[in-house]
Amino acid sequence: MKNNLWNILKKELREMFNDKKSLSMMLIIPIMIPLLIIGMSALFEAQINKPLEEYNQIGFNYEMSEEEKKLAQDSGISVNYYESLEKIENAYQEGEIDLYVTKEDNLYTIHGDDNETTSYAGSLVESYFNTYKEYLQTEYLTDNNIASDDVINIINVKKDIKEADNFYASYITNYAFLFIIMAITVSATYPATDTTAGEKERGTLETLLTFPIKSKDIIIGKFLSVSLSSIITGLISFILMLISLVIVQDMFTIYEGVNLMLPSASFIFALIVIIAYSFLISGLCIAIASKCKTFKEAQSALTPLTFISFFPGMIAFMINVKSSLLLALVPFLNFTLLFTDITAGNINILEIEVMLVSTIIIIGVTLYIIIKQYKSEKVLFNE
DSSP states (O other), X not given: OXXXXXXXXXXXXXXXXXXXXXXXXXXXXXXXXXXXXXXXXXXXXXXXXXXXXXXXXXXXXXXOOHHHHHHXXXXXXXXXXXXXXXXXXXXXXXXXXXXXXXXXXXXXXXXXXXXXXXXXXXXXXXXXXXXHHHHHHHHHHHHTTOOHHHHHTSSOOOOOOOOOOOHHHHHHHHHHHXXXXXXXXXXXXXXXXXXXXXXXXXXXXXXXXXXXXXXXXXXXXXHHHHHHHHXXXXXXXXXXXXXXXXXXXXXXXXXXXXXXXXXXXXXXXXXXHHHHHHHHHHHHHHHHHTTOSSHHHHHHHHHHHHHHHHHHHHHHHHTTXXXXXXXXXXXXXXXHHHHHHHHTTOOXXXXXXXXXXXXXXXXXXXXXXXXXXXXXXXXXXXX
16 A cells, blocks of 8 residues: 555656646746735835925915925925916816815815825825914914913823834735745646646546556545645745845835844744645645546636635735634634734644644545545546
8 A cells, every 4th residue: 555655656746847837836936925025015115215206296375474385395395386276276187286275264275186195295284284383373372471381282292102013024924925825726736637637638547547556545645746746835935935034124124123034933833834734725626626527627627726715814914803713723714814923923832733633624524535536437437
């Protein structure tokens, strides 16, 4: 039995490593991880450090005093005066100004559309008006012989807020893991398809089943070969992720003062999650592909699995779902939640054990079903 299983595994590995497409899936797809991390970090950096000149053109439809103009300029605002409402609206529509302000008695109204530039410009104008309001209050109190500090600073507020995790650091590590999940899934899809539906289409599966080899040895051999491909992809992706995190930490100021590297104790548990997922997705890919008649049909059947593996974790991250013992049982979702906790240094051994047990059960049931299927002629003739 062991010799048969070993021979099947060697056969599958030999075919897989001789197949250029399988190798490309295994080795090239992980390269997307550094591109993702560097690209998204550059995007975050550009948003945070947007040049003032890109959103400081502000229109005013009223004459400003010299004090107002000076305060506006000190706030970074480039003042643009328009004598009529029609002209200022046209200037805004044509992109000459980023925002405009109208005045009616003591009511100042900030006008603009809901977009990124308006958000930056709006914050700039609000900061100016807070400064201007404080200036007017100080002037009023001084004119009435009232010490302005006794009124404006009648209370003092001190902040003592614990520093939260850097949003961008958490975002980049979690999305990097989601792409590792996707890379592993894609890496498992092609060899699983080729070793089941592909062999069936070429007629080599029929020959293989005529040999004095148990169906169990054939399926486990195929499963282990696909799992090995997935694990290699996962390990390469994980290593590239770590290297990329080191690189972007030195490249971008948004990570200043933050250690992007995983805690040393987290490495082994992160690898456990990646390896467990590799085994699970390999078993599911073989189960689905073995039901198909042709290679093309299997590829179509496996396509939704890529999205199913990716979206639960993405949605959980977006709505900030927290891990629990119950969620540790949920396939796909449990891997992302556990990895998020592990990267933050929050390692819950019990939840990891629950994930492993549920994964082993799912793999065991899946392999049992495939083995039963391969004992029947239906696997050859798709009856």
